[in-house]
Amino acid sequence: xxxxxxxxxxxxxxxxxxxxxxxxxxxxxxxxxxxxxxxxxxxxxxxxxxxxxxxxxxxxxxxxxxxxxxxxxxxxxxxxxxxxxxxxxxxxxxxxxxxxxxxxxxxxxxxxxxxxxxxxxxxxxxxxxxxxxxxxxxxxxxxxxxxxxxxxxxxxxxxxxxxxxxxxxxxxxxxxxxxxxxxxxxxxxxxxxxxxxxxxxxxxxxxxxxxxxxxxxxxxxxxxxxxxxxxxxxxxxxxxxxxxxxxxxxxxxxxxxxxxxxxxxxxxxxxxxxxxxxxxxxxxxxxxxxxxxxxxxxxxxxxxxxxxxxxxxxxxxxxxxxxxxxxxxxxxxxxxxxxxxxxxxxxxxxxxxxxxxxxxxxxxxxxxxxxxxxxxxxxxxxxxxxxxxxxxxxxxxxxxxxxxxxxxxxxxxxxxxxxxxxxxxxxxxxxxxxxxxxxxxxxxxxxxxxxxxxxxxxxxxxxxxxxxxx
Ligand code: BGC
Numbered sequence: 001x002x003x004x005x006x007x008x009x010x011x012x013x014x015x016x017x018x019x020x021x022x023x024x025x026x027x028x029x030x031x032x033x034x035x036x037x038x039x040x041x042x043x044x045x046x047x048x049x050x051x052x053x054x055x056x057x058x059x060x061x062x063x064x065x066x067x068x069x070x071x072x073x074x075x076x077x078x079x080x081x082x083x084x085x086x087x088x089x090x091x092x093x094x095x096x097x098x099x100x101x102x103x104x105x106x107x108x109x110x111x112x113x114x115x116x117x118x119x120x121x122x123x124x125x126x127x128x129x130x131x132x133x134x135x136x137x138x139x140x141x142x143x144x145x146x147x148x149x150x151x152x153x154x155x156x157x158x159x160x161x162x163x164x165x166x167x168x169x170x171x172x173x174x175x176x177x178x179x180x181x182x183x184x185x186x187x188x189x190x191x192x193x194x195x196x197x198x199x200x201x202x203x204x205x206x207x208x209x210x211x212x213x214x215x216x217x218x219x220x221x222x223x224x225x226x227x228x229x230x231x232x233x234x235x236x237x238x239x240x241x242x243x244x245x246x247x248x249x250x251x252x253x254x255x256x257x258x259x260x261x262x263x264x265x266x267x268x269x270x271x272x273x274x275x276x277x278x279x280x281x282x283x284x285x286x287x288x289x290x291x292x293x294x295x296x297x298x299x300x301x302x303x304x305x306x307x308x309x310x311x312x313x314x315x316x317x318x319x320x321x322x323x324x325x326x327x328x329x330x331x332x333x334x335x336x337x338x339x340x341x342x343x344x345x346x347x348x349x350x351x352x353x354x355x356x357x358x359x360x361x362x363x364x365x366x367x368x369x370x371x372x373x374x375x376x377x378x379x380x381x382x383x384x385x386x387x388x389x390x391x392x393x394x395x396x397x398x399x400x401x402x403x404x405x406x407x408x409x410x411x412x413x414x415x416x417x418x419x420x421x422x423x424x425x426x427x428x429x430x431x432x433x434x435x436x437x438x439x440x441x442x443x444x445x446x447x448x449x450x451x452x453x454x455x456x457x458x459x460x461x462x463x464x465x466x467x468x469x470x
Contacts, residue, residue: 001210002209002210006129007182008179009117010136011136011178011179012072012076012133013109013132014136014143014175016106017142017144018143018171018172019048019099019172020048020268020269021143021145021268022147023044024269025145026165026169040092046394047096047099048102048103049397050103051099051100051105051107052104052386053107053394054104055105056389059107059112062108062379063108067196069116071112075105076105077176078105079172079175080180082102086099086170087169102172107390111379113133114130114133114370117130117132118130118439119192120187120190123437125309127308127367131308131367134362135363142291146291148287149291187205187208188205190203191227191375194223194375203216223440226375236376239374239376240384245374247453248372248373251432253387255365255385258361258423259365260393262321262416262420263328263396264362265396266412269397271286275290275347278409279343280347289347296358297354298358301358303359304358304360304362308367309435316364320359321360321361322420323352325421328414328416328417328420329417331353332411334349361423371442374446432455433455
């Protein structure tokens with residue numbers, strides 16, 4: 001059941017990636033039917049991150065009030081409606097509205113899906129399961145790139161046909177419907193049910209999740225004990241201002257700041273242009289290299305899922321930040337000295353950059369943000385982290401073309417590298433090791449007043465708050 005749940009919740013990630021990437025490949029065809037000036041075109045593109053930003057900021061409240069499952073169902077309806085509207089527009093303002101709706105769906109789901117998986121997953125494989133969400137994002141991005149290859153921007157692709165962009169948008173409705181159907185048969189998060197005082201329903205839900213014969217007494221007791229201890233304390237957004245919870249807010253928002261300022265979406269959105277700047281001017285090479293990037297992203301994320309619960313969050317983060325810093329610097333040096341460094345070095349470095357990102361900085365902020373907040377502030381805390389995600393996503397995507405035209409590629413990549421090095425310091429001084437800890441044990445540590453970063457790996461996975469208190 002839990003694998004089915006994680007797969008259904010991850011459909012939201014696929015749509016996140018697909019809707020992020022599809023506009024780049026649909027745009028040339030769309031322009032034939034609806035020519036847009038740069039301002040309208042920019043607004044139409046930015047409508048998705050904008051909608052996501054708005055939804056992420058209220059998603060915490062929505063998901064705490066209506067439940068994880070119903071919030072995701074609302075997102076599924078928005079995904080489907082947005083895709084169908086985008087496919088059937090008769091004027092460009094309708095596409096802007098459609099993309100705003102898609103953005104709202106993405107923002108709501110980006111907070112709720114990892115939260116839902118994390119609250120229902122067994123401790124042993126929680127990191128791996130939450131990472132399926134990131135895996136789905138990368139598959140969605142790759143799917144949109146492949147659609148681009150099929151139609152080929154140059155006009156001689158397999159599916160080249162006028163109005164094909166309508167099909168590309170309409171395809172997004174299919175996963176939307178599957179998402180809704182899957183959610184209809186899934187149970188609500190037992191932790192949310194406890195938050196609402198619905199203990200019998202929470203027990204039934206936990207039993208369904210773990211299987212009819214599985215022993216659930218200890219896990220259930222741990223969840224209820226922690227919820228009881230927290231009852232009466234501030235909840236919702238106000239709780240985020242408490243000194244005890246602040247370290248979690250800093251880790252959640254800080255990791256997404258670093259994730260975005262590592263430059264990932266400069267590469268994801270503008271890969272062909274980067275290759276062009278680096279001297280590869282054939283469109284064929286650019287498209288193939290871009291698909292290479294999408295593939296490395298997917299494959300390394302699978303590896304990350306295997307490693308996250310084994311190696312631990314902190315070592316992987318350090319490795320990722322180091323790898324992205326070194327590869328960004330390598331590209332900067334290669335671009336400045338084209339005669340000394342052969343051009344293939346740039347392609348290899350960019351692939352290694354993506355691998356370093358995907359093994360670490362890609363999935364881990366999503367995993368950690370779903371683990372570090374106490375139950376009473378989990379929804380709002382994840383909202384804060386997602387605002388940071390979408391806000392800085394927008395900043396990077398919007399400023400990157402200006403940076404390329406101004407200070408240039410080498411300067412911009414050096415800046416990204418410096419920020420990645422800062423990520424190592426941030427990890428070592430701020431990020432707790434959540435591997436092997438139940439959500440309740442993490443919460444107990446946060447409340448204990450000891451520095452958050454001092455939470456260290458728990459190797460005896462069966463240890464729980466309840467057991468330790470005896
Ligand atoms: C980020 C996205 C990014 C994607 C790339 C995600 O974790 O939040 O902004 O496009 O990774 O794989």
